[in-house]
Amino acid sequence: MELSDRDHALVSALAEGLPLVSHPYRAVGAQLGMDEAEVIGRIQAMRDGGVIRRFGIIVRHHELGFKANAMSVWSIPDAVVSEVGRRLGDAPEVTLCYRRPPRLPDWPYNLFCMIHGRDRAAVEEIVAGLVRRFDLGAYPHAVLFSTRRFKQTGARYGRPIPRAAAAE
Amino acid sequence: MDDIDRAIINSLQGGFPICDQPFGAIAEPLGLTGTQLMARIRKLKEDGIISRFGPMWHAERMGGELTLSAMKVPAERFDEVAELVNSYPEVAHNYAREHALNMWFVVATEKPGRKAEVLAEIEARTGVEVHDMPKIQEFYVGLRFEA
Known part of the structure; x- marks a missing residue:
């Protein structure tokens, strides 16, 4: 989807999130010289176009009680990696699942799953369960627990609208 | 965090309405008014449970x-x-x-x-x-x- 300057301005205005007021889209528009209907129309179009993956609460999983997280990775032959990825992606315990390129010699793994749990033991149990259920025991595997979180700001997007355009 | 907060978190990680008064539109099934829902979301943000309320972008x-x-x-x-x-x-x-x-x-x-x-x-x-x-x-x- 091709975003216009006005879309980018809206993306930028939403960087901190939606204002918690009864007419939030009107409030966002007021900063940009857009009326409520234009803001609603543009956000709907971005949602329908898949530019917005989802809209709502984004939680801090650690603060919510998911104190442990592990990147669980496997080295799966190219011929079957998509099939295995799809099956793992459908597992309710898996919070993210991607295929990525291996980087030899340091990194032979090509399938990445994020697993979050209350504590380390819970995550280990989940991973062991996935290995059993999906018969992954034969593939090289690693579980990388996180030891420190340095930054979790989320991505920043958007650019402010030029003054002249805002006044249109 | 009480049961209502948990219900808010569990039901609002997607699908937030894009209409003129969205908080009012979704508050009722949670047993809240729009104003009460906003106050709870604000509190969850202050407490650090919610990092952001809004769109998650597809880069x-x-x-x-x-x-x-x-x-x-x-x-x-x-x-x-x-x-x-x-x-x-x-x-x-x-x-x-x-x-x-x-x-x-x-x-x-x-x-x-x-x-x-x-x-x-x-x-x-x-x-x-x-x-x-x-x-x-x-x-x-x-x-x-x-x-």
Whole structure:
């Protein structure tokens, strides 16, 4: 989807999130010289176009009680990696699942799953369960627990609208 | 956090209405008024449970780039390198992990080409190789959590 300057301005205005007021889209528009209907129309179009993956609460999983997280990775032959990825992606315990390129010699793994749990033991149990259920025991595997979180700001997007355009 | 807060978190990690009075529209099934719902969301933000309330963007569909990168950072240089990596606004998050590749961070950029610049700069300024591992296929990106 091709975003216009006005879309980018809206993306930028939403960087901190939606204002918690009864007419939030009107409030966002007021900063940009857009009326409520234009803001609603543009956000709907971005949602329908898949530019917005989802809209709502984004939680801090650690603060919510998911104190442990592990990147669980496997080295799966190219011929079957998509099939295995799809099956793992459908597992309710898996919070993210991607295929990525291996980087030899340091990194032979090509399938990445994020697993979050209350504590380390819970995550280990989940991973062991996935290995059993999906018969992954034969593939090289690693579980990388996180030891420190340095930054979790989320991505920043958007650019402010030029003054002249805002006044249109 | 009480049962209503948990219900808010569990039901509002997607599908927020895009209409003139969205909080009013979704408050009733939760047994709240729009004003009460906003107050609870504000409190959950203040308490750090909610990091943001709004859209989660799809970088590539905005014309941007997103990648996961990893570095093998010597232990004695870890904090220094982390500080440099985190100083880039394009770095969305960064975790230390238990592996020879011990620093893992996500780079999200708006303009094509900027990702390569950021990774090259980090490599040049730290002298540590940066492994770029962009996704090849996406199987699941839910990243939802039950309270």
